[in-house]
Amino acid sequence: MAFLELDNVTFAYGSGSSRYEVFQGADLRVQENEFVAVLGFSGSGKSTLISLLAGLEKPTLGGARLRGEPIAGPGPDKGVVFQNYSLLPWLTCVGNIDLAVRRVMPGLKGPERRAYVQTYLDLVSLTGAEEKKPQELSGGMRQRLSLARTLAMRPEVLLLDEPLSALDALTRAVLQDEIIRIWEEDRRTVVMITNDVDEAVLMADRIVPMTPGPSASLGDSFCVSLPRPRDRATLNFDPDFKRLRNDVTRAMLRMSSDAKELAPVLDYPLPDLEPVIPGRPLSVA
């Protein structure tokens, strides 16, 4: 039995003539403590997938289950980090995390709770920004705060809905490393949505491609057996990394409804790309 699963899920928004079927017969199985990246095209239903796993939406047909039990609704056992932070603007960094902690750990009081909140601020390198409000933070800091708030609730499952896509390449690389570091320190089950093949290969244990919508489904997964810790600079020259990146990219292109048009592209070898390494200048060939 999978820890977290979607079993033959069909899901549609609306009804009658305004019915829009996002998924048809979608299957996803995630093991406990596994880090799965779901790769999808724009508008294919990635956020809807997270909503189904979080219990924010219910399947029209089929089942969504956590530990074998139907997912009845949202709850602190399923932490979601959205692309757009969803922080409370009138609260400080401490206040945003504290509010979440009070909800899930009502027994934690006074200095003990403050120390607990600080642990998570430190974990995401927000030490010194305790009294700042979200609008005083950079995009990367906001996303860190959003991650810290979710982690502080100690959810069994972490659902990341393109958490890094709004960030510049350097901040994105720093946060990728931070998410991996946190996950390695304190393993839990992660489903991360991304549209970036390299990000998926760098971070995940397994990559699940999503077919384009409407009526999307989830394709056969790719196992990422590259040893951890994974270093971007070294990976870029690793033949296994390159092979996997190419295989995944080609599978995504083949799944695209434009596959015919893109067919010539599939014959070209994909170029090596210079990865962004935090703290290291980019070399110009």
Ligand SMILES: Nc1ncnc2c1ncn2[C@@H]1O[C@H](COP(=O)(O)OP(=O)(O)OP(=O)(O)O)[C@@H](O)[C@H]1O
């Ligand atoms: N509340 C809604 N009511 C009706 N249709 C919706 C609703 N939410 C999303 N959709 C439609 O469902 C489809 C999937 O949306 P979703 O946001 O899950 O895709 P996505 O892959 O996350 O998109 P993006 O890459 O742009 O973030 C889209 O065609 C969208 O228009």
